[in-house]
Structure formats: C-alpha cells, structure tokens
Amino acid sequence: MINWTNFDELKSYSELQNVKKVELKEVMAGENGAERVKKYSVPMAAGFSFNYAAKAVDDDVLAALKNLAEEAQLAEKYAALYNGEVINTGEKRLVLHQLTRGQLGDTVTADGVDKRKFYVGEQNKIAAFANDVHAGKIVNEAGEKFTTVCQIGIGGSDLGPRAMYLALENWAKANDTFFMDAHFISNVDPDDATSVLNSIDVAHTIFILVSKSGTTLETLTNEAFVKDALTKAGLDASKHMIAVTSETSPLASSSDYLAAFFMDDYIGGRFSSTSTCGGAVLSLAFGPKVFADFLDGAAAEDVLAKNADPLQNPDMLDALIGVYERNFLGYGATAVLPYSQALNRFPAHLQQLDMESNGKSVNRFGEPINYVTGPVIFGEPGTNGQHSFYQLLHQGTDILPLQFVGFKKNQIGNDVVIQGSTSQSKLKANVAAQIVAFALGKDDADANKSFKGNRPSSIIIGDQVTPAALGALLAHFENKIMFQGFVWNVNSFDQEGVQLGKTLAKKVLAKDTDGALTEYAKLLEI
C-alpha cells in the first residue's frame, strides 16, 4: 500500500530538521577528509561512481535520509511507476520512459498493447530505416544518398536529443563508427530556421519533424520554413521528411512524410531522449548500434535505481542529498558542472529536466504545499565556468550546491604536454582542486583573498563519454529528479505552468487583448 503523503507530514521531516548539521570544512580536512573520499562513494552503471564525500552529510544525516527513503516509500513508488500505475495524476497517464530501455518489472499493457514491445518495435523500425538510409536504399528525390540529418522540435524534442548528439559527435568521429552531421531547428524566431537551412545542403538532408501532439506551434511553423526551402530547391518535401509523433496525431498517417515513428503519451517530452524522439536523430547520425548502447547504459542505471537502500542506490542518494540541501540547508540553486566539452549542452537539458519536472507548488492531488520544491539549475562545462561564474560560487554571499562530472579519458585522444602535463590531466586536476577549494576554503589575513569553504559538491566520475556512459548519466539524473518528486509529493510529469503564456500569446495574435497586454503589443509593434 503506497501512501502519497506531503513531505512535511513525514516523521523523517522533523528528524531531518533536528539532525546535527555537518561542518563540511571540518570533516573534509586532513586524514578524515581522505577517509570520506574513500568511503562516501557508490557505484553507478557504465563504470561511473557517485562520490558525495564533499556533501554536508555524515553517518547521522545519511541514516535520517535512509529513514526518509523508507518512510516516503521511494523504491515502492518507483516500482509502481515502472509497473504501470497512473503516476502522472494531473494528466491521468502512466510514466513509462524507463520502459523505452528495459523491462524493469511487470508487463505493462496500455491501449491494448504491451508497451515494452511497442517501444522496442519502434526502435527496430528506426534501426531498419536508418540502416536503409546509410546503405543508400532510402535516398533523396534525385536518388542520391542523404548526408545530413536535421531535427525540427522544441523543448524536450530539442534539448535532450541535441545535448546527446553533441556529447557523442566527437566520440563517433574518433571511433570510426558511422557518422552523419546533425542539425537542429527549434526557436519560433524565424532567423533560427533560416540560418540553419542556409548552412546545410538541403537536397541531401533528411528532416525529422518531432511533435507528440502534431500541434506544437513552433514546430509546425519551422516545418513550413523547411518545406519552403525544399520547394524552392525544386524538391518534393514529402521525400525528405519523416515524422516522430503519436499514433493519434495528424502527422501519423500523413502522406507528407517518408515515414512516421511513434511515441505515446506515457513519455514526457523532457524524458523522451531514449524514445523515438532521440532515437531517430541519434540512429541516423551515429547508426543504430550507438543508440542501442546508449539505451543499454540507461537501462543498467535504471536497474541500480531499484535498490531500496539509498546507500547502494546512487540516483536515490543524490536525490535525497539534494532534498536535504534544498529544504533543510536552504540552498536555492544548483550548478551542474561537467568537466568535458562534449557535455557542453548537457546542463541546458538538465535545466529543463529538473526545473520543468519539480518546479511545482501543489502536490500530486493539486493541493498547496508548505515547503520549497525544485531548485534553479544552471551550468557550463569546466574549465570554462571557472573563468566565468565560479567567483560567485567561491566568494558570493549565497551558498550553491554543486554537481561535478569528470572523466578519466577524453574522447578524441589527441593531446599535448605543456609544463609537464597533458591537457586532460590539467582538466582533471582542476575538477579535483575545485571540490577541495569549495569544501575547505582558505584563510587569509586579507579578507578579499579568504575563502570561507563549506560549499558542498558531489562528483560523478567516469571513464569516458561513450554511448553507454551517456545513457547511464542521463538515466541517473532522470531518476534523481523522479525520486525528488516522490519526496516532495509533486507530480513531476506534467507542466501546467506553460499553458497560460500560450493562451495569452494566442490572444495577442488574435488582437483579443486589453490593459497592459495591449500596450506591450503596441510597443513591440505586433
């Protein structure tokens, strides 16, 4: 029996309020600090480990968090989710993104079909289609091979697939796997589509239109730009476009597209990187094997997330520590800092994943809650960020928890030795140094050169950004956010907050406004 109880009504809530706060600067000093680094680590999939030594926790805090995990029934709720209960209460939907990469529990039947079979079936269709494109069996109107792929989508149909593509682009080039250049069009700003279309060889590009409903305004307008460009080039657009959509959407059976691949209402946009939404572009760009490896990495992490003991479950533990920092230490924003240029846009994807999932003020029954939920998420790759906003992280007046990600090896392998070390060594030395600098700080007679320390961080350490590693990393954050939503008792899978702006924008375009909105429309000369 699962109880969906507000966080502040749990016994562990007051336990966590009362547990003694950890002075990070003290516990991370000297040999004790070294012991913590060895001890406070939990293995993840694909060779990663999650190290939380530099978080403001100790065995007492961890015991309280373990009680919370049990009392909030995190493992049971996860099982309910992957076994097909209606977890997205607002929209009355199942939540099945984990099923796109593995069968975690019971067979889930919905809409009269076994959903795991449905997702695998679509993946197989995409794999066959991509193989045919690569082999020159599916060609452009002139009978020539496609050389480029371009995805048209926004939000979850853009940020995740784009971040994943960028993360694997150099890996694919360095590993002599199949590689086709990918581009993305997302913004309703007409310059976005025009600029991308001007930069590619339209005649040899296969376009993927991604919209679950088939009605996303930005995506339909950008489709029009693409059709215009194809028509101007004397080409039949329907021979150059495929659709990724739901079976019930107007796009599903349209003769405007070479083929259609399906997702469904049980995969939220921001959780759709492992569905056909990410699958089409990643399989076309890198070949189906790379996408399959990516899914395997995610599936392995999903399995680890089943463990009811947070000390053996990196996704649950990361979630719990984040809740502790947000609700009991009072921190309002979290920076995600991958020390890998390949993960350049990974923080932008996590920004959507986290803020859109848990930026909520009502519980899953639509009742107001009395505690804070999802934090602000932002980040840039290191070492770039060090030369940008780290000043505030080190010496600003607010403390921000940090989430580092580091890798032993880079992707391409090319390197130089300067001042006795490679660039990859310098990159790694910097991330290690930052963790300790944030935790311990440094006293200086000149207060301007003093560092107070006590800035908590964790690090996820991996071998290399490979397809499987990327899948595991993505699943880690998806699962972390899911567990946090369970603790906060919110529905992490709807996004009612995006509706009002859409409605008002339509009113502006229909000239059906009054008051301030009329004046803003005048100022912008709409």
Place this chain on the structure above:
Amino acid sequence: MINWTNFDELKSYSELQNVKKVELKEVMAGENGAERVKKYSVPMAAGFSFNYAAKAVDDDVLAALKNLAEEAQLAEKYAALYNGEVINTGEKRLVLHQLTRGQLGDTVTADGVDKRKFYVGEQNKIAAFANDVHAGKIVNEAGEKFTTVCQIGIGGSDLGPRAMYLALENWAKANDTFFMDAHFISNVDPDDATSVLNSIDVAHTIFILVSKSGTTLETLTNEAFVKDALTKAGLDASKHMIAVTSETSPLASSSDYLAAFFMDDYIGGRFSSTSTCGGAVLSLAFGPKVFADFLDGAAAEDVLAKNADPLQNPDMLDALIGVYERNFLGYGATAVLPYSQALNRFPAHLQQLDMESNGKSVNRFGEPINYVTGPVIFGEPGTNGQHSFYQLLHQGTDILPLQFVGFKKNQIGNDVVIQGSTSQSKLKANVAAQIVAFALGKDDADANKSFKGNRPSSIIIGDQVTPAALGALLAHFENKIMFQGFVWNVNSFDQEGVQLGKTLAKKVLAKDTDGALTEYAKLLEI
C-alpha cells in the same frame, strides 16, 4: 567628496526596508496596468527602451531608489571611474573599459599616455590590419587569402567576443557586409581544440591568441594544439597567428606572431568585448565598420548612464530595481531571456559579467559585509526557454525576477505566415504574453492550473539586433552591474575567488597534495 559607505549604513537602506511593498498583480491589472506600461519606460541608446512596468515598484519605491542613487553617489562614482580614479581597489587599477568606446570626461593619463588615444590607436591598428587581410595584402604562407578566423581565449577572452560574434553573424550575412567565418577555442579539455581544428581549413585560418598576461594556462595549452596543427600541415605557425595581449606580456614582442594588438590592466577580461579582445575577431569577421558601429552604440549608452536621475538613466534604474529585488524582496536568482536566437549566448556572457563582478562577500576595503550581493544569473533565448525551465518560473515555490529583451524585427527578414501570423509576430506575441502571465497570473478552481502571478519582469525593447544595438545592450548591462557594485560597496573589478582553485590544481599536477585532494586525484587517475 565621495563616500564609499556600506549599503546597510545608508539612510536609504532603512527607507527601502520600510517602503510599502507593491502587489504587482493588483497594480498591473486593467487600465492601471496599461497606464504603467506607458509611464514606466525610459529611453536607451540605439532606439531601445527599458520598460519596468511589470516590476514590483511604484512612485514611492522609485522615490526611495532615487534617494539611494543620490546618497550612494552613483553618478559621482561613475564619473570618478571614467575620469581615471583607482576604482579597482584590490588590484590598485583604474577601470577604463568605457574609454575604449568614448571619452566621457577628463583626459585620463596613465603609464605616461592618454589612455583614450591608446585605445583608439589600437583600434585603428586592428582596422588597418583587418582591411589588409580582407584585401589580400596580408595573406597566409602560401600567399592565399585567409577565409576564417579563430580566437583562442577563455573567460572574458571567449564569452563576450563569442556572444557578440554569434549575435551579428546572421545580420552580417543578411546585409552583404564583409563576412568571414569565426571559431573559438576555449576549454582546456583537449577535445575542444582538436574538434575545432578538425572542422576548419587550418591553412586559410588566421588565429588570434588572446591573453592579457600572456600566461593563462588554458590559452597557452590551446596555442600548442594550434601550432601542432599548423606544423603538421607543413605551415609556419608564426605566419598564421596574431596576439592580443598587454604591452608587458611575453607575447607582445614575440616573433611567433604576425602582429600584436594591445589591451592593458585597466580593462577587466569580462569588460573587454569593446577592447582589442573583441575588436580583433569582430573586425576580422565583419570588417572594421561593424566594430566601429558596435562601439558607437556602447558609447551612446555610456553617455545616458551619466544622468544622476535614475528615472532618466536606464542603466542606473535597472541596477537599483535589481538591488531592491535582491536585498528587500529576497530574490536569489535572475533569468535573462532574450527573444532572439541571435542572442543565444548573450546570457552566458552576462552570467560571467554579473556573477564574477558582484559575487563578493567583502566591501571594497576588504571588510566583511552583512547583506547579500550579486544574484545567480542564467538564461536561454525565448521561445526555447518557454518549453524548458519556465514551468518553475511560473509555478515554482521561489520567485525569480526576469529580464526580457525583445525586438520588433528579426535579422534575416525571411518569414512565413502560419495560422494568420508570421513567426516574428508569434515570437513577439509570446514575450508580451509572458510578461503579463508572470505579473497577473490566473486563478483556477484547479490549483494545479492556477498561477499566483506577482512574478516581476522588465523588458528591453529594440528595433533589431544591429551592431549599434548590440553595443548599447552590452553597455547597458556593464553599467547596470557597475552601479550595483557601487550600491553594494564592493569592488566589481577583481576576481580573487578564482585563485584558490588554480593554486590547488597546480599542486595536484605537481603531486604535492594530501588528504582528500590526494584521494580525488587517485579516483580521477591523474
């Protein structure tokens, strides 16, 4: 006589604590809201206006902010800065970035020269050099024209110039001005340099090495990658590289470079987009006229910033409202949301500009302060952000002030009409709608579909992202941040917070570590 007094010691501090809070949702409703949009607007340079109707201010709050401006002597402090006083107290330096684009007051003499003449002289040198490159008078080793430019730099030598380049790329292409493709290498991750070098025609690329000190580790390592690539292509690196540095740096007179252009210690890295740091790459990419127009736009905004009355000074007013939100309304993060794909990386530049400048915990004399300073800054272009993190902005538990930027026209001009409106109209309708949605919210019987409103925002409205407009926009934010630093009585022009991490990273590379740092180094296999 200027008094550098801590903010909380000013009379206006308690005045602002006591001034009646404005209920935004009430004042922005109906005709009163419409009147506010008309009234609460102040002109900026280059045709922009700063509209603050949807900020939680009224005439009483504004009067208190005006008192603050006077008591904190904001106009006098700005004058002291541009007249050459030692405003960067920690490093004992003048702060002269405004002088790179205009003479605002007295002649400033330092290091025995008239600094305005020095900056103009360097700009003229760059203009002549760029013209010679474009005319084919300066050519590569094989006697062929350069077709590409690539900047090597990090932090202020990367984020600002890169954001400005991206902002003007499509404008330049659409306006038949001179155009040369630009690329940027920044991260010490070896994959960054390798990947850029693999994507360009090295033999026809002119590289710009940007490091004020000539000792930035990331930049020197990336120079080695570039030299390697040139050598491997059988080319003499010194015929393909120029340096932007200080006159005293080891790079200044090196025969390793085709030419050297100078900046000095009075231009902070993050404020260097209008110096040779931005000038070299922008003049080479777009021609000197575009860079000159960019400077003119910035100069015009700097002049407006001299007005001692904040109600007629958009930069000062924006600063004061931001301080009010941070210190009296308790908001911890600000989102910058440009509705223009061209300003894709502008928020990343502002993130450095703001967080590195005002993320401080001591005053300009190195004494601890008892109030919060710079907020977290993040953002993505609209409408993309709407499909990402806006959920939290609308319905999350924390309120975040928002800074919108919108334009009447796009850059390229190509557009399509779908459902009765162009994409540009849709883009504008969305930003107008968002402001009102955030301010007014919407009641709904279903709490999950309710919007509390009272989310404050401002909008900067312009005609188009042109070189002059971009300069004005950049200067607006630089000046805003400067004025906020004056109010908080911090030194906005140093960055001691970046030092500790650098020191510890060197220790890691020298194997001179103990405790936790040794263990992290082991985990990362350094």
